[in-house]
Amino acid sequence: MSGGVGMVENFGATTVVQGTPVVHGLAYGPVIRPAGRPDFGLDPEATVPQEEREAEAQRFTAAVATVADRFSARASASTGSSAEVLSATATLAKDRAWNRAATKAIADGTPAAAATVAAIEQIAEMFRGLGGLMAERVTDLDDIRDRVVAELLGLPEPGIPMPDEPSVLCADDLAPADTAGLDPQRVIALATRLGGPSSHTAIIARQLGIPCVVAIAELDSIAAGKQIFVDGTRGLVGVDPNPEAIGEAVQQAREAAAAAEAWRGPGRTADGTEVLILANVADGASARAAAGLGIVEGVGLFRTELAFLDRPDEPSVAEQTELYREVIDAFDGQKVVIRTLDAGSDKPLKFVGLPEEANPSLGVRGNRIVLTAPQIREHQLDALAAAARGTTVVPWVMAPMIATVAEAREFAALVRAREMVPGVMVEVPSAAVQADKILAEVDFVSIGTNDLTQYTMAADRMSPELAALTDPWQPAVLALIDRVGAAGLAQGKQVGVCGEAAADPLLACVLVGLGVRSLSAAPAAVAPVGLKLGGVTLDQCREAAAAAVGAESAAGAREAARAVLG
Structure with missing residues (x-):
C-alpha cells in the first residue's frame, strides 16, 4: 500500500492502492461489502436414515x-x-x-x-x-x-444488500447474479481484489456504465464504511480523500459524462476520418435498447450463444431464425455483424457431449466445434440467411477462433453461398500474423481483444496476479493489431474491434491510429468513445499509436498515448 503521494492527482487521499482500470470514470462514496460466506452450521457427523x-x-x-x-x-x-x-x-x-x-x-x-x-x-x-x-x-x-x-x-437467498445511499461496492470477487442485479444509482462503482479486464464483473460494469477497477491486491485493507474514490481511468482507489478536492473532481467527471451523453454521432475524427461506432448485443431486447439510444450505426457483435445455452437439444432453424430476426429488425437498413456460435470452454453445450479437456481455452471451442458437430454451424448459417430475407440487411457473418488461412477460406465459401458477407474473428495470434492472407479470403475481420491478449501474453485473462499481462494496452498486443490494421488498409477491407478494448476512449483512438475503422462496445460505453474520437485528428491517433506500440509496458503505453491525446 502506498501513501497519498501526488496530492492533486490523488485528491489528498491518505492511502491509495493500485489495480487494473477496466471502466473509465470517477466516483466517490462509502464502502459497502457483501456479507461473508454464510455459516450454515452444518453438522459434519449428521447422517440421513x-x-x-x-x-x-x-x-x-x-x-x-x-x-x-x-x-x-x-x-x-x-x-x-x-x-x-x-x-x-x-x-x-x-x-x-x-x-x-x-x-x-x-x-x-x-x-x-x-x-x-x-x-x-x-x-x-x-x-x-x-x-x-x-x-x-x-x-x-x-x-x-x-x-x-x-x-x-429454508433461509433467505444470499446476495448483496442494496445500500440506502450511493456507495462503492468492494469485494474479493462478485458472482454474476450479484453484479447483473446491481442498481447503478445506488452502487456507483466497483472495486475487486480478484478478476481481470474481461471478468464477468468488468463486463457487466461496462454494461452498467459505472467505474470499475479490478485486481487490487491490497483491497482487503479498506474497511466497510470508509469514504473512498474509485478512479476507473487510472486504476486507483483512494481512502479518505479531501472532500472539497474530490467533490470538485467528481463534478467535473459528471459534466464530462453529460457531454458524452449528448453525443449523437456519427463516429469520425476531428478531421473527418469515418469510424463506425457500433453496439455489442446478445438478443432482440438488447438490440432494441441499443437502437433506441439513437447513437450507434448498427451492430458490431451479435453474440448468438443465448439461443444455445441451457438447452437439452439444438434449437431448430425456425427457432434460431426468429431470434436472429429480432436483432435484424432492430437495425433494419444498418450494418449487423453476427458471430457464429462461440461455445465450448466455459460455455458447454449439453447436446454436443464434448469430452472434458485438460485446457478448454485451447480446446474445441468456437469454429472448432465443426470437428464434432458440423451440422450446428450449417443450421445456424441457414437460419441467419433466412432471418435476413425480406429485410434491407445483408448480414456480415464472422467465425470465432479462426487460426489458419484454410479455415477462413472454408468458412467464407459457406457464407458467400448463402449471399452474406464473410469475415472472421482475429483472436488467435496466428490469425494476426497471417492477417494479409486471411483478409485475401474474407471481406472483413473483427479483433477480439480479450482472447487475443490472453493468447498473445500466455496469461490467463481471469488471473488477478496476471492482470497487468492481460491488459489490452500491452505493446505486443498493439503490435499485432497494427499488423492487422495495416493489412486491412492495404486491401481496402474493414478491420474492426469488438473486444472490451473498444470501450476505452483513449485506447479507441490508438486503435484508429493502428488502422481500425469500426469499434463495437457495450451501448453504455459508445458515447464517451465517440466524443473522444471527435476531439482528435487521425494524425494524433497515429502518433499516439506509434508511441503506445513503442512502449515497454501496458502502463507505459497508456501514459504515452495520454501524453499525445490528453
Whole structure:
C-alpha cells in the first residue's frame, strides 16, 4: 500500500492502492461489502436414515431446480452480457457432474446441504486446476452452493444488500447474479481484489456504465464504511480523500459524462476520418435498447450463444431464425455483424457431449466445434440467411477462433453461398500474423481483444496476479493489431474491434491510429468513445499509436498515448 503521494492527482487521499482500470470514470462514496460466506452450521457427523434418503435426494433436486430457475428468470429479465452470463450460470447450476456427485453422497447418507458443499468443492477444485476461463467459474460455483444450501435450509437467498445511499461496492470477487442485479444509482462503482479486464464483473460494469477497477491486491485493507474514490481511468482507489478536492473532481467527471451523453454521432475524427461506432448485443431486447439510444450505426457483435445455452437439444432453424430476426429488425437498413456460435470452454453445450479437456481455452471451442458437430454451424448459417430475407440487411457473418488461412477460406465459401458477407474473428495470434492472407479470403475481420491478449501474453485473462499481462494496452498486443490494421488498409477491407478494448476512449483512438475503422462496445460505453474520437485528428491517433506500440509496458503505453491525446 502506498501513501497519498501526488496530492492533486490523488485528491489528498491518505492511502491509495493500485489495480487494473477496466471502466473509465470517477466516483466517490462509502464502502459497502457483501456479507461473508454464510455459516450454515452444518453438522459434519449428521447422517440421513436409509428410509429418508430418497426424500432427501428429491429435496436436493427441487432446491437445485429452484435456484437454476431463478437464474434463468433473471436472465430473461436482463439483456446483453448480463443475460448471457446469468444463462450460463443457470446451466452450471444444473451441471450433471456436481449434481451426480451430490446425489451419490445423499444416497450414502450425507444430508443434502452437506452433500452440496462437498460436491461443489470437488468440482471447484477441478476448475481451479484447469485455470483459464474455468477458474473464473469457481466464484459462480460458490454462489450456486450458497443459494442451494440456503434453499435447502429454508433461509433467505444470499446476495448483496442494496445500500440506502450511493456507495462503492468492494469485494474479493462478485458472482454474476450479484453484479447483473446491481442498481447503478445506488452502487456507483466497483472495486475487486480478484478478476481481470474481461471478468464477468468488468463486463457487466461496462454494461452498467459505472467505474470499475479490478485486481487490487491490497483491497482487503479498506474497511466497510470508509469514504473512498474509485478512479476507473487510472486504476486507483483512494481512502479518505479531501472532500472539497474530490467533490470538485467528481463534478467535473459528471459534466464530462453529460457531454458524452449528448453525443449523437456519427463516429469520425476531428478531421473527418469515418469510424463506425457500433453496439455489442446478445438478443432482440438488447438490440432494441441499443437502437433506441439513437447513437450507434448498427451492430458490431451479435453474440448468438443465448439461443444455445441451457438447452437439452439444438434449437431448430425456425427457432434460431426468429431470434436472429429480432436483432435484424432492430437495425433494419444498418450494418449487423453476427458471430457464429462461440461455445465450448466455459460455455458447454449439453447436446454436443464434448469430452472434458485438460485446457478448454485451447480446446474445441468456437469454429472448432465443426470437428464434432458440423451440422450446428450449417443450421445456424441457414437460419441467419433466412432471418435476413425480406429485410434491407445483408448480414456480415464472422467465425470465432479462426487460426489458419484454410479455415477462413472454408468458412467464407459457406457464407458467400448463402449471399452474406464473410469475415472472421482475429483472436488467435496466428490469425494476426497471417492477417494479409486471411483478409485475401474474407471481406472483413473483427479483433477480439480479450482472447487475443490472453493468447498473445500466455496469461490467463481471469488471473488477478496476471492482470497487468492481460491488459489490452500491452505493446505486443498493439503490435499485432497494427499488423492487422495495416493489412486491412492495404486491401481496402474493414478491420474492426469488438473486444472490451473498444470501450476505452483513449485506447479507441490508438486503435484508429493502428488502422481500425469500426469499434463495437457495450451501448453504455459508445458515447464517451465517440466524443473522444471527435476531439482528435487521425494524425494524433497515429502518433499516439506509434508511441503506445513503442512502449515497454501496458502502463507505459497508456501514459504515452495520454501524453499525445490528453
